[in-house]
Amino acid sequence: MTDDADSGADASATDGSGADADGDRLDVGFVPAEVPGAGLTGAVETSALLVEHLSRRHDLTVYVASQHAADDVDLPAEDRVEYVIHDDLPKLPHPITAKHRALREETDALESHDLVHSYSSVFVPVLADLSTPTISTLNSYVAVCPKGDMRYHGKRTCSGPGPAKCVACVGVTGARRRQGLENEARSAYSSLGKLPLVRDSMARRNGVDAYHALSPHLAEDYAALDFPAERTRVIPHFYDGGFRRDPRTTAGDPVTLLYVGGLREFKGVQVLVRGLAELRSRGVDARLRVAGAGPYGDRIKRLVGELGLADAVAWHGYVDHDDLPDLYAGADAFVYPGLIDEPFGRVLLEALAAGTPVVASDVGSTDYIVGDAGERFESGDERALADAVERLVADYEERAGAIPDQLARFEPETVLAQFDELYRDVATGRLRRESRPSSASSPTPSR
CATH class of the missing domain: 3.40.50.2000 (Glycogen Phosphorylase B;)
Incomplete structure (x- = not known):
């Protein structure tokens, strides 16, 4: 089922009302949360919707870095999108380490785009090393909390990360949840393995040109941890027309x-x-x-x-x-x-x-x-x-x-127009970090 808003999105690419007709079509490197279309989480579903809709307005190359296999997934907008896929990545020493390594292997390709947009805060440290304009979506708390919930000991809002503090919090929260030894051991391994990500994200947070927050509340939480509020835009999800x-x-x-x-x-x-x-x-x-x-x-x-x-x-x-x-x-x-x-x-x-x-x-x-x-x-x-x-x-x-x-408030065309504005502001330098690494001085990808 397709609603009127979705039909409008189709028309905008050809009827003079969309980004393409206005000459604003940009070359975008898009990094989804996971394999788009795999249906793993809400963030994955949203990534698929964004690829489907944004590819009608901009030239998208989608860079997938995932532990999941992509060959049995119906990837969105394959006729309009170029995919660069690193799938079946190892889970050891930690899944995020493998994702970072895979994406860094594409540094030269990423820097060839007008901008790079990661729909996952997992990649903040990678974006900070790119010389091209960058946007990171803040769609979780994983960049600032290894458990991803910003709850200290699972009870109250955390004031911010710290190595010893986070380690203690992971242990206390796991003991409190009592969801079984195997589940808690897996959860603790995943959380403790994210400590380097949190450290690097906090250290490199000013190295990304712009942030996209899903809600005012999320933007405020990140601003309280000194992420640049002046370069953070609130753009919500849009609804899936098939649900209407x-x-x-x-x-x-x-x-x-x-x-x-x-x-x-x-x-x-x-x-x-x-x-x-x-x-x-x-x-x-x-x-x-x-x-x-x-x-x-x-x-x-x-x-x-x-x-x-x-x-x-x-x-x-x-x-x-x-x-x-x-x-x-x-x-x-x-x-x-x-x-x-x-x-x-x-x-x-x-x-x-x-x-x-x-x-x-x-x-x-x-x-x-x-x-x-x-x-x-x-x-x-x-x-x-x-x-x-x-x-x-x-x-x-x-x-x-x-x-x-x-x-x-969450019509697809309303939300997509806000993405267009964000993309233009980042690509033209209206939203920009104080300095970017030059291509020549970019770090050698981790091997």
């Missing part, structure tokens, strides 16, 4: 709640389950559908059993991306019970695009995305979650009716 559905006007009976995402402690699904029990104790006939998997899944299922909710919860497991729109549209409300400040929360946008109002915890950028098209509640509080669901049901027509206006 008309919103319903009344909630069903029973009320169907939906969760989509990983089953991890910080995702707060345990709070949602307790909130469901609270709703049912109040006489509200509510049901829950859970789409996702993860190391916390067994504990969540045990909790469902302990609370006597087995008949009220449906487990969908992993759901293919193409099947998500109808899953969202079939629910009365999407519930986002997260406990930490995630960079954006693409699932919120997917729910709204499918016409489903949202109940979300008051963390990170949820208010920025949801606005009047849902209700918020204090994170970690199941009674507050139940209150928010009841408010949503009571004001359902008003909340669902607010979805179109809220979605307008």
Whole structure:
């Protein structure tokens, strides 16, 4: 399904309204988070959407550095995009080390473009060594936190990284989560291996021309760690046109709640389950559908059993991306019970695009995305979650009716125009670091 905004994006390349017709088409080296189209995470899905849309407006060469295989993936826009692929990379000594090494092997090619845009903050140290103009998307906290959550000991917002501090935090957080020895050992290895990345990113943060933050909240968090606020632009995700559905006007009976995402402690699904029990104790006939998997899944299922909710919860497991729109549209409300400040929360946008109002915890950028098209509640509080669901049901027509206006902020053409402006400002030097390394003095790629 293609909505009008997507159709407009197709037309803009030929009808005089797009970057190509205006003579602003740029030669862009684009570095995605992973193999675009692989469907691994929200960042990967967004990378694929950006490749698809930006390639209609600019000449894209996509540089893939990944531990995953690309040969069985349907890469987006292959007819318009040149791909340079380093896949099946080794995971030892650490996946990020291998990715950096692969991308540095392409230094000469990267420096031949008008600009290089990495849709991952993992590559900040690599971009800082390029002489060509550069943009790094801040789509996670991995550049400043080896755990990627900016939560000190898993409880409160961290004030900034430090070697000993981060090592201690990884250990304490793992002990607190208790998600199994194997899972925690794997998580600790991954986190501790990112310490050099955090050190180098902090040291080289002024060596990137511009930063793209997904939300005002994320931009503020990075500015607090002395990333250059004057060279950081806030550009949100745009919604996937394939998710567009008309919103319903009344909630069903029973009320169907939906969760989509990983089953991890910080995702707060345990709070949602307790909130469901609270709703049912109040006489509200509510049901829950859970789409996702993860190391916390067994504990969540045990909790469902302990609370006597087995008949009220449906487990969908992993759901293919193409099947998500109808899953969202079939629910009365999407519930986002997260406990930490995630960079954006693409699932919120997917729910709204499918016409489903949202109940979300008051963390990170949820208010920025949801606005009047849902209700918020204090994170970690199941009674507050139940209150928010009841408010949503009571004001359902008003909340669902607010979805179109809220979605307008995230129209593909609106967001892509902001990328065009950012690209032009970086390519022309209006946004620029104080000094760039010359090609002759660029470091020798690591071998």
